[in-house]
Amino acid sequence: MSEQNGQMIGENELQAWADDRLAPERRSEVDAWLAARPEEAERVAAYRELNALLRTHFDAVLQEPVPDHLEAVARGTSRWRRAAAIAGWIVLGAAVGGTAGWELRALERAAPVAATPDGPVLAHRAALAHATYAPEVRHPVEVGADQEQHLVAWLSKRLGGDIRAPRLDAEGMTLVGGRLLPRDPGPVAQFMYQNAQGRRVTLYVRTEAPDQRETAFQYTREGNVRVFYWIDRKFGYALSSADLDREALLGLANVVYRQLNP
Amino acid sequence: MSDARSLVALIPRLRRYARALVGDRATADDLVQDTLERAWAKLHLFREGTDLRAWLFTVMHNVHVNRIRASRQTEMLDDEMPELAQRAAQGDSLMVRDLERAVAALPEAQREVLLLVALEDLSYEETARVLEIPVGTVMSRLARAREKVRALMSGKGMTKLQVVK
Numbered sequence: 001m002s003e004q005n006g007q008m009i010g011e012n013e014l015q016a017w018a019d020d021r022l023a024p025e026r027r028s029e030v031d032a033w034l035a036a037r038p039e040e041a042e043r044v045a046a047y048r049e050l051n052a053l054l055r056t057h058f059d060a061v062l063q064e065p066v067p068d069h070l071e072a073v074a075r076g077t078s079r080w081r082r083a084a085a086i087a088g089w090i091v092l093g094a095a096v097g098g099t100a101g102w103e104l105r106a107l108e109r110a111a112p113v114a115a116t117p118d119g120p121v122l123a124h125r126a127a128l129a130h131a132t133y134a135p136e137v138r139h140p141v142e143v144g145a146d147q148e149q150h151l152v153a154w155l156s157k158r159l160g161g162d163i164r165a166p167r168l169d170a171e172g173m174t175l176v177g178g179r180l181l182p183r184d185p186g187p188v189a190q191f192m193y194q195n196a197q198g199r200r201v202t203l204y205v206r207t208e209a210p211d212q213r214e215t216a217f218q219y220t221r222e223g224n225v226r227v228f229y230w231i232d233r234k235f236g237y238a239l240s241s242a243d244l245d246r247e248a249l250l251g252l253a254n255v256v257y258r259q260l261n262p
Numbered sequence: 263m264s265d266a267r268s269l270v271a272l273i274p275r276l277r278r279y280a281r282a283l284v285g286d287r288a289t290a291d292d293l294v295q296d297t298l299e300r301a302w303a304k305l306h307l308f309r310e311g312t313d314l315r316a317w318l319f320t321v322m323h324n325v326h327v328n329r330i331r332a333s334r335q336t337e338m339l340d341d342e343m344p345e346l347a348q349r350a351a352q353g354d355s356l357m358v359r360d361l362e363r364a365v366a367a368l369p370e371a372q373r374e375v376l377l378l379v380a381l382e383d384l385s386y387e388e389t390a391r392v393l394e395i396p397v398g399t400v401m402s403r404l405a406r407a408r409e410k411v412r413a414l415m416s417g418k419g420m421t422k423l424q425v426v427k
Contacts, residue, residue, distance in 0.1 A: 012401045016386075018408070019379060046416075047408045051380040053361050054282065058381055061278040066270075067291060070277075073298040074269040247303035 126238030141177030199243035
């Protein structure tokens with residue numbers, strides 16, 4: 001702190017002077033104070049000059065074209081957020097036994113949750129299947145999305161039920177295709193999706209025993225693979241990804257769930 | 263969605279800050295991407311009527327801190343970063359090279375404060391909120407950051423640099 005005519009000029013005010021953030025009256029007082037102290041004046045002038053240098057140099061970034069992938073992230077994922085909010089309510093509703101709200105009413109049959117003892121096995125096998133096929137560059141799927149009708153009919157027949165491949169295009173995820181996996185204990189279908197950045201998600205669908213209970217979303221992580229899984233009547237589902245974070249995956253899981261339970 | 267439009271409009275500002283913060287373009291754009299993804303996941307925490315840009319800087323700050331923690335570079339950042347100096351040496355003026363090197367040499371916490379105030383023109387109070395630190399800490403870090411940059415650039419002399427420019 002320094003004193004001038006009974007005024008205290010503190011370091012904070014000198015910083016504010018450099019940023020030109022003092023009220024005009026106070027600024028004049030600091031100007032006068034600096035006029036009598038060349039060394040201090042040179043120091044704070046250098047600070048002010050640094051501000052100008054930083055802006056001059058880094059303002060060039062503002063003129064650079066925005067990369068497409070950044071713009072896509074900024075605008076393309078809005079549904080994930082809403083879905084994540086809804087999923088939060090589902091989990092909460094399940095935990096407290098269900099309250100009002102259309103999401104919960106629609107999901108009432110899923111409300112009395114109890115983790116199926118087999119759930120962790122489902123998640124584990126889904127994570128393994130994801131880790132096996134998601135990194136595949138040339139043969140990620142058996143049947144490509146260009147033959148989607150055939151794919152769906154084939155998997156439906158093998159799993160003995162009406163299987164559908166959810167549409168995740170609005171979430172930026174395009175269907176790559178699907179494959180049939182070894183029995184677990186029944187036949188298993190795997191659908192693979194990919195976004196514009198090459199990030200992949202797989203949906204693992206298996207037939208459940210007839211008396212299998214329904215569950216709410218559950219989350220687990222195996223290595224670097226995140227998995228949301230649930231059982232709904234005839235089928236057990238697990239959505240896996242090593243590329244998406246938990247929130248994004250939860251958002252997708254919600255969209256899948258709602259599409260499969262219109 | 264208006265949220266999406268607002269986010270898209272703010273990308274250049276986020277990129278500018280990220281570039282100054284981490285130095286190279288690829289790392290900076292990664293930071294921006296992670297920030298935008300995080301922002302969507304956390305948008306329900308944003309209070310309508312407050313400054314979206316300041317909020318995004320908060321998100322970016324948290325993402326940045328987590329990334330540093332993950333890569334355990336915290337201590338390294340107290341020293342000069344040789345790869346940044348090398349990159350800047352190609353075709354840039356002396357002034358730009360010295361500026362980038364000096365900013366990169368700052369401890370992380372001081373660099374954030376300096377850039378939010380001097381480059382992004384946030385108020386001291388906004389900066390305090392973004393970094394979740396007291397205003398007094400903002401002021402002391404700002405003073406230390408500026409003095410360190412001045413020391414690193416003196417000898418070349420900042421006033422002389424202005425003439426070069």
